[in-house]
Amino acid sequence: TAADIISCIAEKLGLEAPNELELAEVVQNASGEECKERRLGPSEYPVALQLLWPQEDTHCFSLRKRLGPPTTSHLDPTLDAQLLRDQFLRFLCFQPRDREYPDLCQLPDLTERTLLENLRARFSRGYIYTYVGSILIAVNPFKFYPIYNPKYVGLYQNRRLGDLPPHIFAVADAAYHAMLRGRSSQCIVISGESGSGKTESTNLLLHHLTALSQKGSYGRGVEQTILSAGPVLEAFGNAKTKHNNNSSRFGKFIQVNYRENGMVHGAVVQKYLLEKSRIVSHAKNERNYHVFYYLLAGASDAEKRELHLTAPEDYHYLNQSQCYKVEGTDEAFEYMRLTQSMEMVGFSADKRKKLIRVLSAVLHLGNIEFSKKSTYHSDEAVQVKNPDVLSLIASLLGVKEETLNSALTTKRAKAPGETVVISYKMPEAIATRDAMAKCLYGALFDWIVMQVNHSLLSAKDFREHRGNSIGVLDIFGFEDFGDHNSFEQFCINFANEHLQNYFNQHVFKYEQEEYQKEGIQWKNIDFTDNTLCLSLIEGRPHGLLCLLNDQCNFSGATNAMLLQKFQNQHKTNQFYEVPQKRENAFLIKHYAGKVKYQIRDFKEKNVDLMRPDVVMVLKSSSVALVRELVGADPVAVFRWAILRAFFRSYYAFQRSSRARTNGNIKRSLTYKGNESPASRQTTSPRRPLSAVNTSPGNIGSRTSMYGVESFLGANEARVLERANQILVKNRHTRTRSRVDKGLKNLQSVKTVVGRTQQQPHRTGRKQPPTVTAQFQVSLHHLMEALGQANPFFVRCIKSNADKVPCMFDETVILQQLRYTGMLETVRIRQAGYSVRLPSEEFIQRYRVLLPRGLLSSRNDIRDFLLRMNLDRNNYQMGKTKVFLRESEKLKLDENLHLEILRRIITVQRYIRVWFLRRKFLQLRSTVIRLQAYSRGHLLRRQLAQQKMQHEAATVIQRAWRSYLNSRWFVQLRHRVVPFQGACRGYLVRNRIKMQQREESVEKFRTSRSRGSDSRLSNGRLSSRELKTQRSIDSEENSGVNDDSENDNPVFEGSTGTASPPVSPVPRAPLAREESTFRDKTALIHMLSTSEASNLQIRSREPSKMPIRKCLSEIA
Structure with a gap:
């Protein structure tokens, strides 16, 4: 805190009486003179304030003697001062007139000049964000500011709007916590001219929303997929224009779905009206879509040789404007970033390779040239001038060269009993070539969006999400290219008219109608209503779009006839004008000004059909991706793919079984005993079939006992190998919380297609829906989604028309402020009541401050408001609601906060007593047990x-x-x-x-014995001998x-x-x-x-x- 820093400085420098010192935040001008200062309270955090300073050395802290008590009057010292940096200035007793205000509603004198000067002052100090109540104004400085790092992400989490300086993160945080508190869906509508920074604001909002969901745990699947989808869609859908180096040439609405605990549950990306005409032509100083330049700069040498890729100057679709580079962009690095993002979204290496082949085919299509077959003037039939390019395209798309050549140069017309082949003329052949390129790229973009949606699909989210969500709308800005506005600008400005009408209804119309309904004192504020302009464009039955679609149903109608119908029906309309000089154009008075549209190619671009011959050629392709791109229904394509794979597998196994039956199995080794090849051959991942040598030349080798081609054909072997890979993959794949990023089941395909494509209602006619019909349906669904959500508005302002960094062009900015109705917006925010609470909700929210027994009657609530000493001019009581201005709500919230703190302190006191009592009892019991244990221990030791x-x-x-x-x-x-x-x-x-x-x-x-025996036998034994013998015997x-x-x-x-x-x-x-x-x-x-x-x-x-x-x- 400031007090800690002062004590530390005083200790380091040996200063006495640190209590008499204070810190002040000083702002200096260019010459170094102090022009503004603000004294810091002892509990404020100077480091947090320093993080918010601009890069210029115009801010510093000053240590000085305390001049007196702080000049704050309404701030409570117990509140966190870090949260009230700008609120501090709001409650100052003295406010200098030359200061800037973070909220335009605080302007004491509201005029166009004061509003513009306030924005200029903040812009010069590096503050590009300004509030108008809950509306955020973002001025694009065409320069990067270091205010989006993780420190700011954490700083703006769980903060109220206005607690910290205005920031795009504050809007995201407010929408997130409003969703959690109110259990209702929110939406953030980003609008502005082309080049005002809408795409960057969208990316920053998504980044903060995913950070809030992750709660400090980075790397989760859905959040990372949402962030990775941005670079992929930008590469394929953004391009360089005169007004913007990264202009979105399509609109997108990203709906992020949440669980009840605030974690991301899934997301849906809806795209609107890709500008296909940019594929084949673009104006001077503009480029084609980014992905082509990324591919040519970042592809490896092997890929360039395989796809015959060269420099951008060699391609007709890229060299028309002679603009190949964007300042500050490394195309090779962007290609690597694109590859990594596609991998994280779920595009496998095989899918990316096929996708690149289609992109290179689109590039080479532009290089096809035609020449007349004959020199006769009457014969205008054409032929392909460079067949080598045609052969290359046929190989890339997997089609036959002859059929492709025929589709580009001739068409077939059915007559009774026969088919007539008609040769194209030169303009028709070129138009067919360009239509094929546009169709391929448009279908490829739709396929990419569907793949992204499938990767964002949750595992159990096969039905419509019924939980809470936050939608972020990034749609093309209002465009006016002078005399070069065409069908695309007409549709883009029509969408912006819808958004402006949505803004007017929520900011002006609905609010004032609610005031009148509740019977409070209110003086209506006039605003520019564009409802009649929308009726001119889409009204039935004579709106411009209805007339355009009707003319497209007649084959003989022309653009001139369409323009004549426009003038006949709407020449008296105040929003429709005819040019003063005779030309094929008309003018519409949009909310942003008059725009002249050239009627040329309106009908052709609205139909946007590909020749049936070209479609049949692409459907006969050997590349599955190409066939899928031209399929009318992705669900039908997926079903047919499953059916085709089933029959192929069935016949492969049937042929292998027949081969075994006929005895054509070749075995190079014999097996001992009952050992079979199946017992030796395994499908473990340690030895997959792909790692086995199954070439025909190695049939007699030792590895043939593990192979399959020793007794199967090549096709059957590949089928079994693929089946083995599936088995191995399934064996080692755990059950995940999300659907696999490849399209695996029919239900997920139906869900993704239902969320990605919004087809109009089919009529009994055979004609397919037009571009404007599809666009109207998508806008209708978009307005329905926005109408069911609580909106937050971000108004992006372009600081200058030349894209010069840090240049504040008053004329350009003032024009944008005028046509967006910013002055009226500020006026109604100042005079209006931004807080409108039903009586029951008011009592429920502030029940802590209310006396006991208070009923929900108007008199009781009025007495409570009087007791709180609120300014009577800043609140009113309606029939069923309480209307408060933001200042009074802040006072109530501060009192509520103090009362809650008081009660919390009381509860804490009792809890501390209870904890201390419990601790004492536990300690006493522990001491008694310790004494017993000690005595026993001493006796046992004795x-x-x-x-x-x-x-x-x-x-x-x-x-x-x-x-x-x-x-x-x-x-x-x-x-x-x-x-x-x-x-x-x-x-x-x-x-x-x-x-x-x-x-x-x-x-x-x-x-x-011998002598005695002889003597005995002779009878010669003496008496002595006999006596001796007897004694011995005895x-x-x-x-x-x-x-x-x-x-x-x-x-x-x-x-x-x-x-x-x-x-x-x-x-x-x-x-x-x-x-x-x-x-x-x-x-x-x-x-x-x-x-x-x-x-x-x-x-x-x-x-x-x-x-x-x-x-x-x-x-």
Whole structure:
């Protein structure tokens, strides 16, 4: 804010008492002298004001000491000052007479001179927009101002008219929010002369409307399509004229449909009266349509070679005026921009290629020249002089050269029983050629508009839109080319008469009729009414258009006869005049002045028929787009296309099936087992049919197993490939919220055609409707659409006739202000009541200010208005409505705003108390829970510490016991290991000795048994031997080792005869935890005896003893 900036500056510069400083907005003149200033309040935003300054260095901020209190009287300090920059000046106590006013209704002295001077002053400061109430005046500076960037888009969003300086964005925002508040459709009517900036204003309005719909989310489909449709339509429908470098040669009404939430739901573009004559001829210093120059400058080299495109000087339709360039326009860049816009609108690459072929064919048509076949004067039959150009056109359009040549040079007339071929004369052949070019381009433009409408069509919007909408009308401006006005200017000015009548009715007629109906005090204001002029043009049955259409129904009628009828019927009409000198022309007094129209070609241009022979040639074209262009009904064309595609597919599959049946399938590979080609061939997007090598030369290759031409013809293969592409596309396409941008179903085609084309009612006659009949119907539908909507008017003013930047031509501007009735408009806006509210709506809107129990009677409302201290001259009470001027409405709105703020503050106070109370309760509850959690946590931590100490003590005890046991075990092991080694050694040696003893005993027994046996057999055994044998046998029977009792025998020494064991068992090591011994005394005795000692093994009861005790005893 200004206060923040002052504090910052004072801090930086070390100034004292920043409260005594203030900022002022200063305006300087060319010499640098201060001529005007405005003091800023502390809550205003200087940066926001700086964004609104013009480029010239005439504005600055001045920091100075405060001179006194601000001079504002009605502004409340709580209001946002940024919204009231111009309202600030409106409520100043002192207003200098040399200042400019953003609203012409604020002029203290209303005259033509003050009105013009106010516009001049604002124009010199860079303010090209001025209000007249809710009407916007836009003066075209022929220069770009940086006031349309996204900052301004955001600045003017959700603002009332008058809150900020006048701007085209403010009108768009007002229409948008009026639609949302009132749930009713709105329209913005842009009118003005040719070259006044209507097209640019339309683009800016659409840009802001789409920005409001997007809510900061850019890139949505419908909004981007609406913005992209503009460059496409301008390229094909705009051209350079004497008065305008980008003149719209057709009218368009763009109706943007919205949902209830304010988001764009779809849009419709309706076109009016394309100027076809510009295709074949145009005046000096003018050009043909932009798209031809874009194409020749931006097409690639390959496209130029394919289409035989050269420079514009080489084409008859482009070199007539010797004007090829537009200053400041890069044709190549515009072509690239056009291509990108068409792609975003929905034109595929194939469609764009076909479209360019038609455009090049139109260009080459103009280069066809004719010559006489014979030198005889009586023979005027013609032939094509340059057949190479004819052949090129035939190839571009996909027709036969012979049939095209015949259609351009001859015509067929049907006689009873025969058909007569008549050769054209030179003028007729040229007219046929030009008619073909105009027809092709006109049909192409209609097709483009239909494609644009289809891309703007919503998915479920097949029926008429019944929601809210905002329509933007950009129609051709009023034109007067002096002595060169023709049929096109007549139709254009007729449309402008309708718009002026619509403006008069809403601004003057309806408003004053409402004042009289409500019975308020009012003095009628005279205005120029053009109703009689419209009756002259379209009145029935003798209006100019009716006479023109009647003459077109007679083949023998001429333009001279038409002019004679005009004069006979309307020579006494005050709006019709006959030229003073004798010429084939007539004059009409339009609201903008007298205009002279040349009657030449009126009848031909009104009929605008193409020769039937030419139509038949184009219908026989091999290019689907060309056939579609000349089709009488797009719905029928689409149905026929579906039917033709069905039968082609049917016969393609039938031929492929017949080929399989006849065994003509060629397979280069065999498949194993049950594997079939279908199981290997896939239609996945990873390997589409188009990527497969299906050329005839590769039938025997490995890729033929995936191809189709190996067993199908080329046509059938293409059909299947196309079917596969459709399958792949459908498989990977998600359901979208909008219809696909290609014409996919019959219902969408019907909807688009119904919205694009508005055909007049057919009569019983066979003649097709004339141009004026179609134009009247379209204007009738347009006026109906405008009549059902709440209008906003934008009056575009041309600053000068020479297109010089920043030049203010008083004569040109004053003339426009006069014929548009701007002075009367300002006067009725000043004296009238711009706010007209029914009593119920008034109470509903200001119920916050009204006392409780107030009824909707006139007395109650009058008492309320008196209580609000309003100026009695600025409001009146009608029978059913309350009439207010804008100033009084602003006062009521300010009071309403303050009262709402007061109540909001009260509600906020209670809500803050409730929030603080709830916060306190939550905080207290949280603290209590935290305390409980803290106490529990402390106790749990104390218990955990005690538990940890107990576990630590247990661990220490266990470790100490383990240490003691480990130390004893180490000592024991240190002492036992040598003893174990000795024991093991002893046992091993003893085992070996026992084995040796057993072997010796066995040998002894063997030898003894042999001797005893021999002696026994001889009876020689002695008594000693017998005794010894018996003792041995008794020992064996007694058993030296009883295995059933114990596996560990105990040895005991004896003095008797040695008796070794029969089968000794290996001893277990003494290192085991527990060893069993039979008798410890026997073991000690065994260790003490010598090897020769007698050992006696006896079996005893096992005695188990721990090793520690056993070893201690042994030790």
